[in-house]
Amino acid sequence: MIRSGAQMARRLSAGFLSRGPLFSAGAPAAGVPLGPGTVRTMVALPWPFSSQPRDFSLPNSSWGSEMMRLYEHYNSQCEVVTEAGERQRGPWRRLPSYNRSLKYATGGVYLSKLIQSKARLFTRNIRAPGAAFEYVVFVNKEEQRCVCVFQAGHLLEGPPGHVHGGAIATMIDAVTGTHAAYLSGPVMTANLNINYRSPIPLGSTVLIESCLDKNEGRKTFLSCKVTSTDGSKLHTEATGLFLSITVGKLLGV
Numbered sequence: 094m095i096r097s098g099a100q101m102a103r104r105l106s107a108g109f110l111s112r113g114p115l116f117s118a119g120a121p122a123a124g125v126p127l128g129p130g131t132v133r134t135m136v137a138l139p140w141p142f143s144s145q146p147r148d149f150s151l152p153n154s155s156w157g158s159e160m161m162r163l164y165e166h167y168n169s170q171c172e173v174v175t176e177a178g179e180r181q182r183g184p185w186r187r188l189p190s191y192n193r194s195l196k197y198a199t200g201g202v203y204l205s206k207l208i209q210s211k212a213r214l215f216t217r218n219i220r221a222p223g224a225a226f227e228y229v230v231f232v233n234k235e236e237q238r239c240v241c242v243f244q245a246g247h248l249l250e251g252p253p254g255h256v257h258g259g260a261i262a263t264m265i266d267a268v269t270g271t272h273a274a275y276l277s278g279p280v281m282t283a284n285l286n287i288n289y290r291s292p293i294p295l296g297s298t299v300l301i302e303s304c305l306d307k308n309e310g311r312k313t314f315l316s317c318k319v320t321s322t323d324g325s326k327l328h329t330e331a332t333g334l335f336l337s338i339t340v341g342k343l344l345g346v
């Protein structure tokens with residue numbers, strides 16, 4: 094059956110209303126158990142031999158010691174054990190990350206067909222481990238804060254031996270965009286304002302932190318800092334404005 098764009102948008106909207114927003118990172122993602130007491134760090138099956146979608150936010154062999162140390166630091170706070178020995182959600186939550194965001198998002202089957210079956214999330218489309226964007230995002234709901242541990246691979250070179258400013262902007266957009274979607278549901282970036290303070294050495298691991306400044310109607314204002322992992326060096330700072338959108342807007346109908 095052939096459907097018009099408007100029909101498809103109506104169908105999608107109905108799906109979102111009943112099942113949650115498409116891009117909300119706060120919505121349960123495929124394959125991630127959410128019940129209380131469940132173990133939240135999944136052991137990934139060996140990729141590419143697995144039928145499961147690959148979760149790019151899990152460690153791989155390219156992750157250096159600093160990337161692993163920070164991953165363990167935040168991941169260990171995703172679940173806490175009470176005095177009674179019960180496992181409970183901790184203050185942080187690791188956000189899974191797939192390269193087919195349309196396919197695995199709620200309602201995305203229709204969007205995937207409608208838009209492009211070959212669509213891939215920009216930051217997750219290079220499969221060679223360590224070559225480009227290696228990162229994992231953790232969110233702290235109570236503090237309305239996101240932290241991303243980012244290791245910049247050799248394909249992201251800009252000035253010799255350092256990370257390209259566009260790649261840094263990409264990561265800032267990805268982290269603040271994920272954070273805004275977690276807080277506000279489907280959004281698009283309206284404005285990013287970036288100040289580059291000191292270059293990031295290629296291959297190094299940095300922290301990207303996003304904080305909510307304010308919410309005003311459809312607008313979510315965030316600020317973001319990229320620092321060395323010990324926080325002593327400021328590499329980049331940015332502010333972002335994200336506007337809540339409807340599915341119809343996304344489809345242009």
Ligand SMILES: CCCCCCCC(=O)SCCNC(=O)CCNC(=O)[C@H](O)C(C)(C)COP(=O)(O)OP(=O)(O)OC[C@H]1O[C@@H](n2cnc3c(N)ncnc32)[C@H](O)[C@@H]1OP(=O)(O)O
Nearest residue numbers: 194266267270271280281282283284312334336337338342
């Ligand atoms: C998992 C990985 C996550 C990755 C996340 C990545 C997110 C992205 O990169 S999105 C892609 C990049 N962004 C885009 O392509 C967006 C292109 N722009 C647009 O589609 C539209 O301009 C859009 C949706 C942002 C706003 O359009 P629309 O919904 O019609 O809003 P509009 O009516 O123009 O404006 C609403 C309000 O926002 C304000 N506003 C809109 N744009 C801006 C802006 N750039 N700066 C400041 N204010 C703005 C308006 O002034 C208005 O304010 P008020 O209500 O106070 O009068």
